Amino acid sequence: MMNQLILMKSGNHSQPAYPIISRFFPFKQDKKIIMNVNSGRWTFPDINAAVRWCKERNSQGIRCTLAVLGEHALSEQTSFRFVKENIDCIRAIEAHQLDASLSLKLTAVGAIVDPRVCRENTKKIFGEARARHTGFELDMEGKGLIDLTIDTGIACVRVGYPVTLALQAYMNRTGKDLVNIVSAGITPRIVKGAYHGDYQEFHIVQERFKSLVEMVLPTGAAFLVATHDPELLEWLTSRLDDEKHRVEFGFLMGLSDQTKKELVMDDWAVSEYIPLGSEPGPYIARREHYLSLLDTMGRAPAP
Numbered sequence: 001m002m003n004q005l006i007l008m009k010s011g012n013h014s015q016p017a018y019p020i021i022s023r024f025f026p027f028k029q030d031k032k033i034i035m036n037v038n039s040g041r042w043t044f045p046d047i048n049a050a051v052r053w054c055k056e057r058n059s060q061g062i063r064c065t066l067a068v069l070g071e072h073a074l075s076e077q078t079s080f081r082f083v084k085e086n087i088d089c090i091r092a093i094e095a096h097q098l099d100a101s102l103s104l105k106l107t108a109v110g111a112i113v114d115p116r117v118c119r120e121n122t123k124k125i126f127g128e129a130r131a132r133h134t135g136f137e138l139d140m141e142g143k144g145l146i147d148l149t150i151d152t153g154i155a156c157v158r159v160g161y162p163v164t165l166a167l168q169a170y171m172n173r174t175g176k177d178l179v180n181i182v183s184a185g186i187t188p189r190i191v192k193g194a195y196h197g198d199y200q201e202f203h204i205v206q207e208r209f210k211s212l213v214e215m216v217l218p219t220g221a222a223f224l225v226a227t228h229d230p231e232l233l234e235w236l237t238s239r240l241d242d243e244k245h246r247v248e249f250g251f252l253m254g255l256s257d258q259t260k261k262e263l264v265m266d267d268w269a270v271s272e273y274i275p276l277g278s279e280p281g282p283y284i285a286r287r288e289h290y291l292s293l294l295d296t297m298g299r300a301p302a303p
Helices: 031-036 049-060 077-096 115-131 145-156 174-184 202-219 230-239 241-246 257-265 281-296
Strands: 007-010 013-017 062-068 100-104 135-138 163-168 187-191 223-226 247-252 268-278
Touching: 031 241, 049 062, 049 077, 049 163, 049 268, 062 077, 077 100, 077 115, 100 241, 115 135, 115 145, 135 145, 145 163, 145 174, 163 174, 174 187, 174 202, 174 247, 230 241, 241 247, 247 257, 257 268
Parallel strands: 062 100, 062 268, 100 135, 135 163, 163 187, 187 223, 223 247, 247 268
Antiparallel strands: 007 013
16 A cells, blocks of 8 residues: 555665655756746646636547646645645546546655655545546656656555556666556556656657557557657557557647547547646746757657
């Protein structure tokens, strides 16, 4: 169970089993980008706006994943605030009967402060999701948080409720992690990765993404693939054409709207990741950095 996962003993003192990470970004955050970008493209300020958008997307056949923004909580009090906001989001999903799940970043609920605080906070959120029959997903963050995130996911499925967990193709360890989480009953969401990975070369990450898909196919497990890469999307729709019953394509709000609708028309399951909240800075910075990198390579996301 969760309360058995987090601590290791060192001498006479209990120590966190996971390293505290001080840097989560592979790039410097440009304050001008964070302040001047149109956040309406990427995020919503509150749950009411997110609910309205989610209803619109649901009417188009697109499932939603709501994510409360609030990374890197540096105090217990701040982490408690984000617990409340996540629980409010779960209750809104139920109240409005949305086809939606909740996605959680562990840094929002105390992973940097103390893994024990993070564990207890996550239990509260997960318990609310379970009680209200709302899907629960775990986002993957920096490499120092991979073990904590996977262990948290495994602890959740042990109490008999499904969990989806993101795995990053640019990490060398991800093949083994994929085997472990599928064996544990966790649904993988395969992504390239938006932090700092072991591989940065575009084509290498593409091939690693494909390899992870090939690994999960023989297991018979359901899985999600999340990318805006037009080359990968072309490969995925061809390779997975006979697997539509167990695959979902995930996208971010603000990107690839035409592609989302075309996939729905072709009978694929599609979801959109919808961030909301008053602290969009780090999230927007990653999105803008992603577009900037693509531009330097002469590339663009799928339309």
